[in-house]
Amino acid sequence: MLLSIITINFNNLEGLKKTMASVLGQTWTAFEYIVIDGGSTDGSATYIESQSQYIDYWVSEPDNGIYNAMNKGIKVARRYFFKLLFGWNKLSCPQFFTAC
Numbered sequence: 001m002l003l004s005i006i007t008i009n010f011n012n013l014e015g016l017k018k019t020m021a022s023v024l025g026q027t028w029t030a031f032e033y034i035v036i037d038g039g040s041t042d043g044s045a046t047y048i049e050s051q052s053q054y055i056d057y058w059v060s061e062p063d064n065g066i067y068n069a070m071n072k073g074i075k076v077a078r079r080y081f082f083k084l085l086f087g088w089n090k091l092s093c094p095q096f097f098t099a100c
Contacts, residue, residue, distance in 0.1 A: 007035045009040065028095075039061050
């Protein structure tokens, strides 16, 4: 499958941790992972950097809102399909992509 997973975050470190854990805990891992952070000041960027070995692309910089952040992620996505997850979403189970 040609899939990019894009996580959008702004100042929601605890939600981001849950979202990233649900993505990185997937049993099927043949996806590209992109994290777009809007220049958070709550430690989100430090956390993202600590997980960077599992992330294909990430940036933490101010943007012009959620839609601008989504477009940033879509622009860098190299796969045909994409799934947007925000810092307050998580995948329901570790087999989310193999079950669908």
